[in-house]
Amino acid sequence: MTEPILTTRSLRKSFGALAATDDVSLDLRPGEIHALIGPNGAGKSTLIKQIAGEIAPDSGTIHFAGQDITTKHAAARARLGMARTYQISSVAPDFTVLQNVVLSLVARHHGAFGLFRNVLKDRRLTDAAREHIARAGLSGRERQRATDLSHGERRRLEIAMALAQSPKLFLLDEPMAGLGTEGASELTGLLDGLRQQAPILLVEHDMDAVFALADRISVLVYGRVIATGTVAEIRANAEVRTAYLGEDA
Amino acid sequence: MIPERWLNLGVLTLLAAVPLVASLAGQPFTVTLATKIAIFALAATGLNIALGLGGLVSFGHAAFFGVGGYACGILASHARNYEPLSTWPWDIEGTTQMLTIWPIAVLLGGLAALVIGALSLRTSGIFFIMITLAFAQMLYYFAISWPTYGGEDGLPFYLRGDFPGLNTMDPIQFFGICFALLLAALFTFHRLHRARFGLSLEAARQNPERLRSLGIRPFHVRLLAFVISGMITALAGALYADLNRFVSPAMLSWHLSGELIVLIVLGGVGRLCGPVVGAAAYFLLEHWAGAASEYWQFWFGLLLLGVVLFARGGIVGALAKDHTHD
Ligand SMILES: Nc1ncnc2c1ncn2[C@@H]1O[C@H](COP(=O)(O)OP(=O)(O)O)[C@@H](O)[C@H]1O
Numbered sequence: 001m002t003e004p005i006l007t008t009r010s011l012r013k014s015f016g017a018l019a020a021t022d023d024v025s026l027d028l029r030p031g032e033i034h035a036l037i038g039p040n041g042a043g044k045s046t047l048i049k050q051i052a053g054e055i056a057p058d059s060g061t062i063h064f065a066g067q068d069i070t071t072k073h074a075a076a077r078a079r080l081g082m083a084r085t086y087q088i089s090s091v092a093p094d095f096t097v098l099q100n101v102v103l104s105l106v107a108r109h110h111g112a113f114g115l116f117r118n119v120l121k122d123r124r125l126t127d128a129a130r131e132h133i134a135r136a137g138l139s140g141r142e143r144q145r146a147t148d149l150s151h152g153e154r155r156r157l158e159i160a161m162a163l164a165q166s167p168k169l170f171l172l173d174e175p176m177a178g179l180g181t182e183g184a185s186e187l188t189g190l191l192d193g194l195r196q197q198a199p200i201l202l203v204e205h206d207m208d209a210v211f212a213l214a215d216r217i218s219v220l221v222y223g224r225v226i227a228t229g230t231v232a233e234i235r236a237n238a239e240v241r242t243a244y245l246g247e248d249a
Numbered sequence: 250m251i252p253e254r255w256l257n258l259g260v261l262t263l264l265a266a267v268p269l270v271a272s273l274a275g276q277p278f279t280v281t282l283a284t285k286i287a288i289f290a291l292a293a294t295g296l297n298i299a300l301g302l303g304g305l306v307s308f309g310h311a312a313f314f315g316v317g318g319y320a321c322g323i324l325a326s327h328a329r330n331y332e333p334l335s336t337w338p339w340d341i342e343g344t345t346q347m348l349t350i351w352p353i354a355v356l357l358g359g360l361a362a363l364v365i366g367a368l369s370l371r372t373s374g375i376f377f378i379m380i381t382l383a384f385a386q387m388l389y390y391f392a393i394s395w396p397t398y399g400g401e402d403g404l405p406f407y408l409r410g411d412f413p414g415l416n417t418m419d420p421i422q423f424f425g426i427c428f429a430l431l432l433a434a435l436f437t438f439h440r441l442h443r444a445r446f447g448l449s450l451e452a453a454r455q456n457p458e459r460l461r462s463l464g465i466r467p468f469h470v471r472l473l474a475f476v477i478s479g480m481i482t483a484l485a486g487a488l489y490a491d492l493n494r495f496v497s498p499a500m501l502s503w504h505l506s507g508e509l510i511v512l513i514v515l516g517g518v519g520r521l522c523g524p525v526v527g528a529a530a531y532f533l534l535e536h537w538a539g540a541a542s543e544y545w546q547f548w549f550g551l552l553l554l555g556v557v558l559f560a561r562g563g564i565v566g567a568l569a570k571d572h573t574h575d
């Protein structure tokens with residue numbers, strides 16, 4: 001078997017008395033979509049934040065691309081090839097769609113310290129950016145300011161920015177939220193192909209999407225992983241049905 | 250609404266043409282006023298990088314203005330007295346050569362900005378404002394209590410620095426020097442703005458968490474912006490010292506920091522010629538309204554309030570379309 005790209009070991013994170021992450025060990029293998037499901041407040045976003053380096057775990061380790069990154073800061077993790085999208089869209093609001101995606105390319109491949117050349121006149125950058133924008137389904141909106149985009153378009157912009165990072169790992173926190181059925185099925189198609197490029201840790205409430213996409217599913221309840229398995233295994237798991245799937249129906 | 254490019258061209262042409270005509274007409278006072286506008290526009294262009302692009306509300310840019318001014322004043326006064334600045338471990342002589350004074354002023358300004366920035370950029374919002382203010386005040390009180398270079402009374406040095414081939418005591422020639430440096434700074438601002446650095450700096454202003462998760466640490470980008478910003482403002486300080494042939498702690502005072510912010514807000518935050526338009530409006534108003542009424546600052550305050558409330562892009566924003574995103 002191939003080495004996992006991402007491994008967390010016994011991660012714990014408490015907010016006061018609340019154990020938001022409680023002994024979480026999971027891994028992500030090349031080529032797979034690993035879905036993370038669980039009720040609201042289960043600690044999914046908190047786990048993503050620890051993997052991305054935005055908050056530090058109280059204990060436990062995170063390994064990514066063959067090294068221990070537990071103490072690395074978020075920017076270093078991104079440069080190692082981690083791309084993430086946010087549950088609540090997070091982009092540069094005054095920038096256009098094109099600027100946002102170019103920013104993402106610049107951050108990944110060049111760094112901030114180019115002082116002279118006009119970045120939006122660099123055809124290699126803008127051509128690549130336009131491709132990612134097209135792939136995320138935002139063609140024609142390149143010159144729109146991010147703040148003027150609809151909610152669904154802003155989600156697509158985040159996907160385009162993540163694509164532009166050409167990462168080794170995608171961390172997607174509820175990418176379908178607010179896309180509508182049509183948008184969700186489009187994005188499902190996109191993510192399906194994306195796993196070849198880099199594995200995806202997918203937090204998602206849209207069960208149709210999760211069951212269609214996931215190679216494996218982990219179920220998080222009160223900060224703990226109560227089950228990990230294939231779609232069939234999770235569907236058949238009685239504990240999961242009462243704890244989560246039943247609740248959701 | 251007119252394209253911003255035309256507005257910029259018009260403003261800069263006016264700023265060059267008026268003193269030329271005034272000089273031919275034998276009105277040196279107008280030339281001096283234009284020189285003051287150019288120098289303050291230069292200082293504010295420096296601040297515009299930190300404040301306009303980076304959203305860093307530095308209330309301490311007088312520190313860099315003053316460092317540049319004192320660098321010029323101290324070097325010039327030593328050169329005129331034939332007393333070396335130091336004899337050990339190196340012999341350092343004073344100089345009146347602008348081409349030597351400027352790099353020294355810029356370097357010292359950059360160094361001061363590096364130290365102040367490295368410490369104060371760890372904070373944000375109101376804390377950043379207060380910390381930058383505190384650093385500038387420290388330098389201010391230091392200058393006041395340092396008798397070697399005039400202390401509270403300041404340091405006169407009688408003659409401007411020398412520039413090869415020019416008579417710097419001729420107002421219009423000195424204006425030409427200041428105007429050329431202003432153009433160079435505006436060009437620098439423009440290039441930085443459009444480059445990877447400007448993109449990252451503006452992203453750091455809008456959404457630092459996002460920039461970080463894309464792989465760029467906002468702190469590094471801001472620090473470089475702050476250093477470049479301090480360098481340009483220090484250069485303006487050196488010119489201002491030369492204009493007056495005098496430096497005093499007033500160049501380091503918080504009034505001056507506030508004035509630079511006001512110029513930018515008035516002209517247009519983050520707009521290329523915002524500092525130029527702001528400085529022109531401010532000093533012309535001071536000149537005319539100040540002659541007409543003792544309370545001109547009150548009227549100016551009202552104008553500023555109007556701009557802040559009804560014209561967020563300042564005067565430039567009210568007159569010109571924003572082309573940043575083209
Ligand atoms: N910064 C924080 N401080 C205190 N409590 C928090 C913080 N972030 C999240 N929580 C709490 O941790 C729990 C998990 O939150 P979250 O990870 O956002 O859940 P999910 O993404 O699964 O809906 C929730 O009870 C939430 O209120």
Ligand SMILES: [Mg+2]
Nearest residue numbers: 044045046087
């Ligand atoms: Mg969440």
